[in-house]
Amino acid sequence: MTFAVPALLINMKIGIVCYPTFGGSGVVATELGKGLAKLGHEVHFITYSQPTRLDFFSENLFYHEVDIKSYPLFEHAPYELALASKMVSVVKYEKLDLLHVHYAIPHASAAYMAKQILKTQGIQIPVITTLHGTDITLVGKDPSYEPVVTFSINQSDGVTSVSEDLKRETYAHFDVTRDIEVIPNFIDLDRFKRLKKEHFKTAICPNGEKLLVHTSNFRKVKRVEDVIQVFFEVRKVIPAKLLLVGDGPERDKMERLCRELGTCDDTRFLGKLEAVEEVLSVADLFLMPSEKESFGLAALEAMACEVPILTSNVGGIPELNINGVTGFACNVGDVQDMKEKALFILDEKNLPTFKANALARAKEFDISEILPMYVAYYNRVIKNTLASI
Ligand code: GMT
Numbered sequence: 001m002t003f004a005v006p007a008l009l010i011n012m013k014i015g016i017v018c019y020p021t022f023g024g025s026g027v028v029a030t031e032l033g034k035g036l037a038k039l040g041h042e043v044h045f046i047t048y049s050q051p052t053r054l055d056f057f058s059e060n061l062f063y064h065e066v067d068i069k070s071y072p073l074f075e076h077a078p079y080e081l082a083l084a085s086k087m088v089s090v091v092k093y094e095k096l097d098l099l100h101v102h103y104a105i106p107h108a109s110a111a112y113m114a115k116q117i118l119k120t121q122g123i124q125i126p127v128i129t130t131l132h133g134t135d136i137t138l139v140g141k142d143p144s145y146e147p148v149v150t151f152s153i154n155q156s157d158g159v160t161s162v163s164e165d166l167k168r169e170t171y172a173h174f175d176v177t178r179d180i181e182v183i184p185n186f187i188d189l190d191r192f193k194r195l196k197k198e199h200f201k202t203a204i205c206p207n208g209e210k211l212l213v214h215t216s217n218f219r220k221v222k223r224v225e226d227v228i229q230v231f232f233e234v235r236k237v238i239p240a241k242l243l244l245v246g247d248g249p250e251r252d253k254m255e256r257l258c259r260e261l262g263t264c265d266d267t268r269f270l271g272k273l274e275a276v277e278e279v280l281s282v283a284d285l286f287l288m289p290s291e292k293e294s295f296g297l298a299a300l301e302a303m304a305c306e307v308p309i310l311t312s313n314v315g316g317i318p319e320l321n322i323n324g325v326t327g328f329a330c331n332v333g334d335v336q337d338m339k340e341k342a343l344f345i346l347d348e349k350n351l352p353t354f355k356a357n358a359l360a361r362a363k364e365f366d367i368s369e370i371l372p373m374y375v376a377y378y379n380r381v382i383k384n385t386l387a388s389i
Contacts, residue, residue, distance in 0.1 A: 012378060013042045015090055017083065017111065018102040020051040023217060024297040025132035028162070028185055029102040030054055035188075035371045037061045044094055046086055048079070052274070064090050080106040080113075087114035091125050098378055100128045104135040105145055108152035115155075126385035128158035128378070131180070133294030136161075136170050137315070138221065150174045158381035160374075163316025166294040181377055184319070185297045186370035187362060192304035194281050194359075201282040204268070209239040210346045213283040213307070215276055215298045216290075218248030223312075225250075225257055226289035226335055230310070232261045233339035238346065242267045243279055280305035285345055291332055293317050303362035308345050308354035310338055326361045327354060 014036060018029030030051040033043040037060035044062045045051055054063065066086045070077040087099060087110065099114070101107035108129040118125050129152070134140075140149040153159055153176050160181045161167040167180045205211050212231055216222040224244070231242040244254070244267065251269065258264045273279065280286070286302035288311040295316045299309045303326060311317045313329035323329045328341035345354050 011040055011042065012036075012098060012382075013044070013094060013096045014378070015044045015046055015087065015094075015096045015099045016102070017046045017087065017099065017107045018051065020045075020047040020049050020054075024185070024295075025103045025130075025135075026051060027053065027297060028130075028132070029100075031186070031188060031367065032100075032371070032374060033061065034058070035367050036375070039371070039375070042094075044090055044096065046083070046090055048083075062094070080110045083107070083110040084113040084117070087111060088117050091118055092121070092123060096125060098126050098128065098382055100130065100378075102130045103132050104129055104140055104149050104153060106148075108156060109148050112152050112155045124385065124389055126157040126381050127155075128160065128381055129153060129156040130183075131159065131161040131166055131170060131294075133162065133166060133292070133315070134221070136166060136173065137292045137294065141173050146174065150176060154178055157385050158377060160377065162295040163319050165316040165319065169294075169315075183373045183377065184316075184365060184370060185295045185300055186365050186367045187297075187300050187304045188367045189304055189363065192277050192280070192301050192362075194306045195278060197278055197281045200278065204243070204282065205241050207239060209241045209266075210234075210284045211241050211243065211282055212285045212287060212342070213243045213245065213279060213302070214287045215245040215279075215301075216248070216288075217246055218250040218254065220250060221291045221293075222248075222250070223289045223291055223332070224254045226333060226338065227287045228254060228257050228261065228263065228267070229335045230287060230289070230338045230342055231267070232263055233335065234342050234346070235263065235266060237343055240266065240346075243270055243283070244268070245270045245273050245276055245279055247272050276301065277305055280307055283307045284351065285310055285342060286327075287338075287342075288312070288317070289330075289332065289338065290314065290317070296320055300362060300365055303358040306355045306359045308351070308358045310342050310345065320361070320365075322357070322361060325354075326358045 016033045019026045030053045048066045068077045068082045111127045160183045214227040286307045286309045288299045293315045309327035312332045330337045
């Protein structure tokens with residue numbers, strides 16, 4: 001990786017707060033932290049468990065576990081308070097320059113509380129909140145969270161969103177007065193690339209079948225049932241196999257649907273896989289028929305592995321998937337259209353072009369292009385915050 005290093009604050013001390021699990025926001029936050037550490041910044045992750053992709057040693061990476069103390073009186077342990085307390089101590093003792101929280105709920109409000117506590121101790125800490133998607137489009141809009149989400153976004157010193165569409169959605173549904181900087185998701189093309197895995201392809205598709213792949217957290221919003229229905233339709237026309245990567249609340253239902261449609265012999269549920277690039281390396285088509293999707297990081301990972309994508313046309317997906325070029329973007333739930341578009345892409349006359357286009361587009365989102373945007377934004381926010389004291 002080669003990055004253009006901005007003139008200001010060469011070595012920052014940055015606190016990153018995220019969900020450390022398999023979700024897209026946690027992946028973006030972890031990869032961002034790793035990229036910043038490679039640039040020489042000191043990065044402190046503050047989470048309730050070790051982020052999934054942070055399982056190695058680096059002199060610039062630190063991990064602070066949030067201690068969640070429970071008590072018989074609590075029906076739910078007060079995570080937000082434990083997180084705010086941990087932020088206070090890490091900012092104070094590690095002398096951080098900035099807190100960057102990913103996913104508004106409850107990270108932005110916990111950061112606000114930490115900031116106020118630190119202020120009483122004479123410490124000013126700028127806070128940046130990155131909006132990832134469901135924190136705005138699903139959960140955040142709910143009246144049980146909306147006032148706190150609006151307040152904590154407005155109280156952040158900087159706000160970023162992962163697509164223009166998510167920025168529009170935020171202004172449409174929340175009384176947000178802050179400027180929102182759009183910084184898209186990114187990919188490390190050194191890791192996500194088409195690997196030589198022909199033996200794997202032969203094992204799954206022994207008769208040259210086309211391989212369709214879907215990866216997600218199997219939540220309702222992902223519409224995994226459409227993946228299975230599209231596959232069912234495609235398989236009526238050409239020999240094909242389906243790999244489903246990930247796990248979540250809809251998994252059982254999806255296994256039942258496969259049994260009902262009689263597609264089980266050609267479908268494999270792989271569960272949570274860390275080396276997803278190995279599966280993507282043998283795929284012919286990636287499916288993302290989501291109901292809502294603020295960016296679609298999983299689709300970008302597929303494109304980096306030279307896999308065309310068939311998606312819905314909602315949210316920020318059209319900012320990634322160029323219709324008719326890198327794949328197709330169809331109306332949510334239009335299985336017939338998706339089937340026709342899938343067959344068009346999978347036609348050997350078209351497939352090589354779609355594959356090449358997918359990779360070319362993915363290159364525009366390489367970490368080396370996007371990381372400098374975060375560094376420049378950090379510098380701007382720190383400068384503005386210091387100027388306003
Ligand atoms: O629901 C998910 O897909 C997970 C979620 C998350 O926050 O962990 O992903 C969201 O953030 C990703 C990273 O910015 C985006 O690429 C996904 O599009 C977004 N998911 C949705 O909007 C549904």
